[in-house]
Structure formats: C-alpha cells, structure tokens
Amino acid sequence: MRERYIGTYGGYQTGPLLFVLGGIHGNEPAGVFGLEKVFQKLEAQAPHFRGKLVGICGNCRALAKKQRFIDRDLNRLWSEREIQRILHSSSKEALNSEEKELLEILSVIEKEKEGDFTARVMMDLHTTSAPGGFFSIVTPKPRNRELGTALYAPVIFNLNNSLDSTTNIFMDNHGWQGVAFESGQHDDIESMVLHEAAVWVMLEKVGCIHRDDIDNFQQYHDLLAEAAKYLPRFVNVVYRHEITPEDQFSMVPGYVNFTPVKAGELLGRDRKGMVKAPKTGRILMPLYQPQGEEGFFIAEELEKPLI
Ligand SMILES: [Zn+2]
Structure with missing residues (x-):
C-alpha cells in the first residue's frame, strides 16, 4: 500500500499552504503521479519557496487495488454529518475501508494546517471515465472561481448542489479556499501531465513560487491552455x-x-x-x-x- 504522504516542500518562509489530494478515487492515480513529478522537480531545482506544499494520497487502500473504492465512495463522506458520525463512532475497528481513510486524512489535515500561513488552499485531483474530462469544480465563492479559472479549464457551477458531501464542501465548512480539478480520462498519460501542470500553475497563483525560478515554466500554462482550447469557460x-x-x-x-x-x-x-x-x-x-x-x-x- 502507498504511503499517505506523497511529499512536502517548503514550510520555512511565510506564505500560503497548498494542500493537494491525489487519488481520492482509487482508479484515478494520475493525480498521485503528477504530484510525484512536482516534488521531484522541486527537490532537483530547489527554487525560492514561500509557504508550504503538502501532497497526499486520498484512498491508499483502493489505489493499491486499482479500484474506485472498496466499501464506499470516499468523495461522499465530507459533509459535517458524515465526519461527525465517523469521528464519534464507538468502534474504530468497525469502520469500513473509506471511513478509516477519511479519519487518517483528517488527522493529516489537522496537523498540516497548523502554522502561520497567509492562506490555506486545497486542490483535489481527479480524472473521469470518459475522455475530455477537463474542468474545475468550485463552490460559489469568487475566490474559488478565481482559482478555477487560473487552471484554464471550464469552471463548473452548481455541481456542489448535487454533490453536497465532496471535498469542496469540506473546504467551505473548514475555511479553506479550493478547487476540485479533473484533468482527463483515467488512464490517459495526458491526465498525469495536466495534473502536474495544474499544481505548478496553482503554486504560482497562490504565491508559493515565482515563474522565473522554475525551468521552462511557461510550458505548464501552455499545456493547460491547449487542453482548454475548444471548451466553454463556464458551465452550469x-x-x-x-x-x-x-x-x-x-x-x-x-x-x-x-x-x-x-x-x-x-x-x-x-x-x-x-x-x-x-x-x-x-x-x-x-x-x-x-x-x-x-x-x-x-x-x-x-x-x-x-x-
Ligand atoms: Zn474522482
């Protein structure tokens, strides 16, 4: 099974916290691979870095089995009602696989959010079963819409009314800014490339890095802009x-x-x-x-x- 942490970087200079989840769905490893690339390049290039980047695996147990989930969809457990139920369950042993995953992720979030950060931003990386799934999902807040548009992909409104127990709702309820980002089809290598690009562009957007400090940074903007070329900007x-x-x-x-x-x-x-x-x-x-x-x-x- 994978380690929960894919990597952390920075944490020494004042700035924002960017907390990125990959593989909340176990059949969507592209986000995990994209994050691994980002950490490898950060380590190799050691740019000036403000704040901290944290990258973690979502559903470690399901990722190991290459299936979407084992007992329940992990991206339907993030409402306060579900979280409180799981936190206060009398027997942790009796929890199902995704409930255990949720508890483990929540404890990482609790630990990592501590600190003198100028902002707390979350990104949740996904892929879709059909081709062309390139879009951002945000809750109706101008700051979240800005984060979504920064990634070039169409921004989807009102998906959260349907999906009221996804990570987007958790971000709202717990004072995080953030976006869920779908980069393409599950097993398309392009999805991994676009996830990597999206994390780089978000690091720049929130102010962790400056583009001049990263080799060939413009490529990440170009990749995302190219993928969005024939798509609408906003859909409801x-x-x-x-x-x-x-x-x-x-x-x-x-x-x-x-x-x-x-x-x-x-x-x-x-x-x-x-x-x-x-x-x-x-x-x-x-x-x-x-x-x-x-x-x-x-x-x-x-x-x-x-x-
Ligand atoms: Zn997903």
Whole structure:
C-alpha cells in the first residue's frame, strides 16, 4: 500500500499552504503521479519557496487495488454529518475501508494546517471515465472561481448542489479556499501531465513560487491552455442522473465530456428501459465504469460566471 504522504516542500518562509489530494478515487492515480513529478522537480531545482506544499494520497487502500473504492465512495463522506458520525463512532475497528481513510486524512489535515500561513488552499485531483474530462469544480465563492479559472479549464457551477458531501464542501465548512480539478480520462498519460501542470500553475497563483525560478515554466500554462482550447469557460449543471447498482444503468457508448445533447436524445438504458436526456445542454461525466452514483450530468454553457 502507498504511503499517505506523497511529499512536502517548503514550510520555512511565510506564505500560503497548498494542500493537494491525489487519488481520492482509487482508479484515478494520475493525480498521485503528477504530484510525484512536482516534488521531484522541486527537490532537483530547489527554487525560492514561500509557504508550504503538502501532497497526499486520498484512498491508499483502493489505489493499491486499482479500484474506485472498496466499501464506499470516499468523495461522499465530507459533509459535517458524515465526519461527525465517523469521528464519534464507538468502534474504530468497525469502520469500513473509506471511513478509516477519511479519519487518517483528517488527522493529516489537522496537523498540516497548523502554522502561520497567509492562506490555506486545497486542490483535489481527479480524472473521469470518459475522455475530455477537463474542468474545475468550485463552490460559489469568487475566490474559488478565481482559482478555477487560473487552471484554464471550464469552471463548473452548481455541481456542489448535487454533490453536497465532496471535498469542496469540506473546504467551505473548514475555511479553506479550493478547487476540485479533473484533468482527463483515467488512464490517459495526458491526465498525469495536466495534473502536474495544474499544481505548478496553482503554486504560482497562490504565491508559493515565482515563474522565473522554475525551468521552462511557461510550458505548464501552455499545456493547460491547449487542453482548454475548444471548451466553454463556464458551465452550469442543470441535471444530475442519479443511479443505484440495482438500476443496472449503462451509458450509450461514444459520449465524451462536453458533447452537446438535445432534450429527448437516448443517452443510456436501465432496467426500466430507455434513459433520455431531460434537457438540452452538454454532457458531463458520462459513466463508463462499473462503480458510480451518477450516470451523467447535463450542463449549460454560461456567457459569464455565476459568481
Ligand atoms: Zn474522482
């Protein structure tokens, strides 16, 4: 099994804390690999560094098994209700695999957040089962939207109303700024490259590093800008297709993130029959993996950000 810590860097000069999670979903190792690259280059180049970077593995047990989760989706345990339930459970032994992961991550967060930081920023790195999953998810706060737009990827609004127990909610509830960042398809090497680029650009954005101190820094901006070239800047989620394993949902093959769909279009099948798009918009996160709680989302492009 992987160590919880992928790395830490800095911590000697006043500045922000950037806390990055990779592999909250065990079938999404790209964030872990991207973080490893960042730490290797920081060690090799030893730039002037303000504040501290902490990179940790999310679901260590599921990463070892290369599966999304073992007992429960770790990215659905971050509401205060769930956290309090797990923190106060009478028997820690009786906790399931992801509940144990959550407790371990929370203790790392508690330890690392201490210190005289000018800001506390969290990044949660993910990938999607369909191609083209390049976007940021933020809660409706201007500062979080700024962090999202800094990564060039489309910023998704209102996903959190659907996903009210993800790391985004934890960030809000606990006074962190932050963003969840999806860099592409699970096993695409490009996803790892984009995660690395996103962490570098975020280090610059929050003020940990200066671009002149890193070799060929512009490449990271260019990689992200290139990936975003044909995508909308801002989208608003207008529909979430919730599923359970009993639904036996299967998505029609061939959809990628941001594919335009029309109301009434056949998107999938379940045990009751055909599943059609209830609205016109763009498809997000069509499900092409066995585990998941949503079959797909539909989003509308926005002229300007909601916040
Ligand atoms: Zn994920």
